[in-house]
Amino acid sequence: MHELVPRARTSGRVILDGSDIYAKGVDPVTIRRRVGMVFQKPNPFPTMSVYDNVAAGLKLNGERNHEILDRAVQRSLELAFLWDEVKGDLDKSGASLSGGQQQRLCIARALAVEPEVILMDEPCSALDPIATAKIEELIASIKENYTVVIVTHNMQQAARVSDFTAFLYLGQLIEYGETTGLFENPVEELTERYLTGKFG
Amino acid sequence: MPRLMDIGLEKLRNIVLDMAELSQNTVSTSIDAFVQGRDLRDRIYSWSEELRMLQDEVSELAVELIARYQPVASDLRFIKSCMEVAYGFSRFGRYAHDISDVIGIFGDLSNCDRDVIQEAGAQAKDMIRLSIKAFTERDVELAGRLKKMDDVVDNIYLDFVKKSAQEREGNLKCVVSGTLILRYLERIADHATYVGETVPYIVSGERAARK
Numbered sequence: 001m002h003e004l005v006p007r008a009r010t011s012g013r014v015i016l017d018g019s020d021i022y023a024k025g026v027d028p029v030t031i032r033r034r035v036g037m038v039f040q041k042p043n044p045f046p047t048m049s050v051y052d053n054v055a056a057g058l059k060l061n062g063e064r065n066h067e068i069l070d071r072a073v074q075r076s077l078e079l080a081f082l083w084d085e086v087k088g089d090l091d092k093s094g095a096s097l098s099g100g101q102q103q104r105l106c107i108a109r110a111l112a113v114e115p116e117v118i119l120m121d122e123p124c125s126a127l128d129p130i131a132t133a134k135i136e137e138l139i140a141s142i143k144e145n146y147t148v149v150i151v152t153h154n155m156q157q158a159a160r161v162s163d164f165t166a167f168l169y170l171g172q173l174i175e176y177g178e179t180t181g182l183f184e185n186p187v188e189e190l191t192e193r194y195l196t197g198k199f200g
Numbered sequence: 201m202p203r204l205m206d207i208g209l210e211k212l213r214n215i216v217l218d219m220a221e222l223s224q225n226t227v228s229t230s231i232d233a234f235v236q237g238r239d240l241r242d243r244i245y246s247w248s249e250e251l252r253m254l255q256d257e258v259s260e261l262a263v264e265l266i267a268r269y270q271p272v273a274s275d276l277r278f279i280k281s282c283m284e285v286a287y288g289f290s291r292f293g294r295y296a297h298d299i300s301d302v303i304g305i306f307g308d309l310s311n312c313d314r315d316v317i318q319e320a321g322a323q324a325k326d327m328i329r330l331s332i333k334a335f336t337e338r339d340v341e342l343a344g345r346l347k348k349m350d351d352v353v354d355n356i357y358l359d360f361v362k363k364s365a366q367e368r369e370g371n372l373k374c375v376v377s378g379t380l381i382l383r384y385l386e387r388i389a390d391h392a393t394y395v396g397e398t399v400p401y402i403v404s405g406e407r408a409a410r411k
Binding site: 184195196 | 271275
């Protein structure tokens with residue numbers, strides 16, 4: 001959709017398992033299946049139930065077996081730490097949940113299709129501290145089986161949840177390394193100044 | 201524009217510098233008093249207690265800064281180092297107190313040879329002075345010189361102990377008091393070395409390899 005925006009352009013490469021995902025001949029549908037996305041603002045499908053929100057991706061991929069769908073929905077909601085809160089309300093609208101629950105629903109929706117990578121773009125910026133803590137716990141628990149890439153302007157959050165941190169500034173990758181090292185002893189002067197707030 | 205955290209960092213730095221001055225004076229006074237045979241236990245003890253309280257103050261302020269501002273990078277390294285350095289200065293006070301206690305325990309030691317203690321004492325005092333200067337001025341090269349100076353104090357102490365162990369007719373009072381004092385000076389020199397080791401860590405994150 002970005003390509004519909006006038007003058008929109010991309011540069012650089014995104015390598016997934018050694019292959020450039022923007023290379024010619026790469027099927028975008030396959031990429032989207034392998035890479036799940038969670039957005040800044042919780043965006044459950046507003047007309048769908050909690051159940052259908054999670055099952056939507058699988059149904060789109062042709063899955064019709066109810067037992068498989070039921071299992072996938074429960075598993076995804078459990079992974080997203082949401083199952084216990086909604087298991088009696090699976091038919092309720094996804095939009096009726098709280099903001100934090102909606103965001104975890106979106107994470108469950110992303111997990112349902114079993115991607116390899118999950119991109120989270122400021123997943124907690126619209127959430128209160130308790131909802132944020134739940135998302136961060138969730139990230140820590142799923143990172144065993146998924147690669148989680150989280151974009152955040154909250155440096156303390158980056159320090160809390162990540163194993164590796166990349167610092168990007170005005171479109172440039174300034175520094176990348178293990179989180180502890182980057183926050184304790186950054187190599188680049190720009191990283192040092194940004195982290196310590198010595199800008200301007 | 202100064203950051204809110206800078207006010208706290210400046211306060212932290214000032215307390216640590218106060219500790220530096222007081223600890224240097226405490227150790228120096230205790231060594232001089234021993235060499236001159238003067239009993240200054242009460243004065244040294246009160247300074248040592250003051251250093252301990254200042255160390256608590258440093259710890260509390262450091263924890264407050266961490267809790268309030270979540271410092272990272274050079275700020276975090278500086279705060280961590282201030283806590284370590286404050287501990288070192290507090291130990292200087294404690295060892296100075298121990299040195300002054302020796303006169304109280306053994307009484308008159310005017311018959312004992314004090315040259316070796318004067319030599320180690322001068323080296324330890326010099327190390328404290330240099331470690332404080334290196335910390336204050338963030339001088340990595342100066343801090344690097346402390347390691348070799350520490351070896352000198354270590355050797356004076358070990359030589360004294362080895363020599364005493366082989367002597368058959370030495371004055372026991374002189375041997376034990378000398379061993380204690382040199383042991384305290386050796387520990388002071390170690391802590392001066394640790395103070396120096398914080399300098400490269402603050403400047404570039406480089407950690408010293410401990411023995």
